[in-house]
Amino acid sequence: MASAAATPPQASGAERIGVLVDLTRCIGCRACVRACNDRNDLPQDPQPTSVWDGPAQTLTYQRWTVVNRIGQSTAQEGSSVKQQCLHCLEPACVSVCPVGALRQLDSGAVIYRQERCIGCRYCVFACPFGIPKFQWDSGVTPVIGKCQFCAQHATFDGPACVKACPTGALKFGTREELLFEARARLHARPDRYLNHIYGEQEVGGTSWLYLSGQPFERLGFPQGLPSVGLPRLTWVALKVLPAAVTVLAVIMSLASSLLPRRPPPSS
Numbered sequence: 001m002a003s004a005a006a007t008p009p010q011a012s013g014a015e016r017i018g019v020l021v022d023l024t025r026c027i028g029c030r031a032c033v034r035a036c037n038d039r040n041d042l043p044q045d046p047q048p049t050s051v052w053d054g055p056a057q058t059l060t061y062q063r064w065t066v067v068n069r070i071g072q073s074t075a076q077e078g079s080s081v082k083q084q085c086l087h088c089l090e091p092a093c094v095s096v097c098p099v100g101a102l103r104q105l106d107s108g109a110v111i112y113r114q115e116r117c118i119g120c121r122y123c124v125f126a127c128p129f130g131i132p133k134f135q136w137d138s139g140v141t142p143v144i145g146k147c148q149f150c151a152q153h154a155t156f157d158g159p160a161c162v163k164a165c166p167t168g169a170l171k172f173g174t175r176e177e178l179l180f181e182a183r184a185r186l187h188a189r190p191d192r193y194l195n196h197i198y199g200e201q202e203v204g205g206t207s208w209l210y211l212s213g214q215p216f217e218r219l220g221f222p223q224g225l226p227s228v229g230l231p232r233l234t235w236v237a238l239k240v241l242p243a244a245v246t247v248l249a250v251i252m253s254l255a256s257s258l259l260p261r262r263p264p265p266s267s
Contacts (some may be wrong), residue, residue: 016089016108017149018175018207019162020182021220024192026168028052028067028080035164036065036084037136041151051080055102059083061135061145070219079212081219082170084147085110085131085160086199087207090229093123093132108175108207108226112160128203128225149207178209204229223264 028051037044042062057066064084071078091110094102101116102123112132119142123132135143150159162170171178182197198216199206202225210216217223 015106016175017176018087018108018173018205018209019159020171020173020178021208021210022169022171022185023079023081023210023212023214025103025167026067026080026082027167027169028069029166030067031164031166032082032161032170033057033063033065033067035160036147037063039153040064040148059133059145061133061143064145064147071214077214079214079219084162084176084208085149086129087147087149088203088229089207090203090231091189091206092203093126095231096122096126098122105151107149107151110146111148111150111152112144112146114143116143119143126230128222128230130222143235173205175205175209179205182209182211201227203227 030045030049030051034044034049036042042064045057045063051067051069056068057063059066065082066084067080067082069078070081087108087110089108091102091104094104094110098120099116099118101113101118102110104110105111119134121134121144123144124134132144132146132202135141136144150156158172159170162172171181173181179197179200182200186193186195186197192213194212194215196212196216198210198212198221199208202222210221212219
């Protein structure tokens with residue numbers, strides 16, 4: 001049984017896979033969403049399918065990726081934004097899971113093993129991006145849902161969403177290759193991109209990396225995240241906890257011995 005406080009194993013840098021999401025190339029067709037649903041036997045969303053034709057989509061335990069139009073009201077000012085698990089290099093969800101239902105593969109992909117899940121929802125609360133979604137309508141068989149990078153399949157040759165993208169907004173490769181590509185695009189077109197690769201440093205780095213022409217905070221990306229993995233911060237707290245408890249016990253013991261005692265009640 002995995003410890004809830006254990007730091008998850010990390011994939012070596014050269015082996016980590018990733019996806020570069022270029023939001024300036026996304027047209028909001030949601031072909032990636034349909035491909036994800038097909039590949040993972042998830043329910044297809046009813047028509048309409050474009051971001052221009054219907055309400056915004058939300059992640060659920062049966063919808064592992066969504067694309068929504070976010071930003072201003074006009075096409076020129078808004079952006080179509082793809083959302084899914086970012087597959088942190090040091091995943092907090094893996095760290096807090098007490099039964100090993102979430103596991104990080106050597107490639108860096110974080111997969112979910114439903115047969116081990118006890119429905120504690122620690123992963124839901126631990127994720128800094130709010131990704132894992134719980135199946136609230138079934139208390140008998142607890143289930144969470146999240147993107148698994150398609151790495152849970154025996155024949156893995158890249159995520160289905162990347163193959164389905166018609167504009168090249170999604171690119172699959174090793175994380176190092178994608179960082180090199182992202183920096184090259186920033187250098188070549190500083191007028192097109194915000195000078196920030198989202199996911200390069202956030203929470204110690206993520207396997208999914210984003211480029212954008214608009215500030216990420218305007219597009220709903222969490223801000224103010226630490227540049228170190230969240231499990232490391234957990235370990236910092238746990239290391240000082242025993243000493244803090246010991247000091248507190250000594251102080252309380254001394255206080256108890258110094259305080260005047262009440263006389264016993266007279267009979």
